[in-house]
Amino acid sequence: MIRMISRAALLIASVSASFAMAASLNFEHLQVRATPPGASNSGGYMVVENPSNQSHALVAVESDIAKSIELHTHEMKDGVMSMHKVKDIVVPAGGQVVFQPGGYHIMIMGLHHTLKVGDMVHFTMILKNGEKIAVHAPVVAPEDIKQHDNKMHMGSSDSMHKKHMKMDDETEHH
Numbered sequence: 001m002i003r004m005i006s007r008a009a010l011l012i013a014s015v016s017a018s019f020a021m022a023a024s025l026n027f028e029h030l031q032v033r034a035t036p037p038g039a040s041n042s043g044g045y046m047v048v049e050n051p052s053n054q055s056h057a058l059v060a061v062e063s064d065i066a067k068s069i070e071l072h073t074h075e076m077k078d079g080v081m082s083m084h085k086v087k088d089i090v091v092p093a094g095g096q097v098v099f100q101p102g103g104y105h106i107m108i109m110g111l112h113h114t115l116k117v118g119d120m121v122h123f124t125m126i127l128k129n130g131e132k133i134a135v136h137a138p139v140v141a142p143e144d145i146k147q148h149d150n151k152m153h154m155g156s157s158d159s160m161h162k163k164h165m166k167m168d169d170e171t172e173h174h
């Protein structure tokens with residue numbers, strides 16, 4: 001599903017790229033989660049698209065809204081969901097990577113002030129090739145954070161495998 005969407009996006013992007021020097025990665029659907037007063041952490045979500053014909057990596061995100069910002073992912077380990085830092089996010093040529101709750105996110109730690117719905121957060125996206133891309137993201141209520149698909153990133157082969165296991169179990173019981 002994601003692959004089909006990205007092919008369509010690539011077609012559109014390649015047309016516009018021929019007119020102007022485009023950034024190597026496009027940052028779409030940016031959202032930052034609003035925080036209750038006194039909260040120190042928040043999360044940023046987006047869809048990163050790569051309209052170019054080579055892979056590009058996002059290596060850091062900068063902003064003056066917080067002490068530190070990291071690229072994070074969620075991982076199920078021993079039945080427990082935990083999050084950890086990733087050193088880069090590689091977006092394949094013509095592909096996209098979705099940042100959404102339960103998966104990749106921009107981890108915002110040590111907020112300098114509360115993030116209110118309607119605020120605008122400015123980020124600088126740092127690419128591995130040294131490119132810096134300025135973007136801004138609206139602050140939205142937690143319930144308005146978009147879930148782009150209900151499967152975990154890279155989870156499709158896993159869930160297919162599980163379906164197989166289930167089928168095997170059922171045949172055994174017969």
Ligand SMILES: [Cu+2]
Binds near residue numbers: 073083084105
């Ligand atoms: Cu995190």
